Amino acid sequence: MLLRSFVLFGFSTSNFEHRTSNLVSWIIDTPSPTQYNTFVEAESLKICKYGESVLKEKAALVRDLNQGIIDLAAAMAQTLHQAPGIGLAAPQVGESLRLITVDLSVGENPDELLVIVNPLILEAEGHETSEEGCLSVPGYSLPVKRSARILLQGTLLDGRELRAEFDGLKARVLQHEIDHLDGVLIVDRQSSLKRTLIRKEISHKRKSGEW
Numbered sequence: 001m002l003l004r005s006f007v008l009f010g011f012s013t014s015n016f017e018h019r020t021s022n023l024v025s026w027i028i029d030t031p032s033p034t035q036y037n038t039f040v041e042a043e044s045l046k047i048c049k050y051g052e053s054v055l056k057e058k059a060a061l062v063r064d065l066n067q068g069i070i071d072l073a074a075a076m077a078q079t080l081h082q083a084p085g086i087g088l089a090a091p092q093v094g095e096s097l098r099l100i101t102v103d104l105s106v107g108e109n110p111d112e113l114l115v116i117v118n119p120l121i122l123e124a125e126g127h128e129t130s131e132e133g134c135l136s137v138p139g140y141s142l143p144v145k146r147s148a149r150i151l152l153q154g155t156l157l158d159g160r161e162l163r164a165e166f167d168g169l170k171a172r173v174l175q176h177e178i179d180h181l182d183g184v185l186i187v188d189r190q191s192s193l194k195r196t197l198i199r200k201e202i203s204h205k206r207k208s209g210e211w
């Protein structure tokens, strides 16, 4: 997910301090920053754009947290920071796997980087509509309705289970990235008329080599 649209629309992380809510059962095992700090300098990966088939697939569960997955996560984090963006899902770099990276600090604060394997939304409540950008749909900022708060389950890179509640911008980015794992993009969350217009526009851009 792109940071730019949030900056344009006046979002900042400070507007999204954690609020207490009815979903009380969250216990966080916070990811260990040192683990991510040990990421070797990875090479940036190519980001797939709207129209590429991998973005429409339902991504496979990660069955084995092997070195390949850790290397992929490192390369995704590097790609995310370089883009720059605040969220990136594995299908966006051509890997149809359930793995996401989120970093609202865009690499400024190592503690902010969250890498989640097989993320799953267990509960959701409330709704908020905001503009979102997407690294796979460059140049577009589109309104998307999301749950305001989510209870999420997943696995961290060191194998620990994560079960945590998120709200605000982080909840939005997580939902955006999990959408990618199900082959859903922000364009798909528009009205059919708007979707058709955007598809036509992108198709023109592709023909003229701008996409």
Ligand SMILES: [Zn+2]
Pocket: 001, 002, 133, 134, 135, 136, 176, 180
């Ligand atoms: Zn995206």
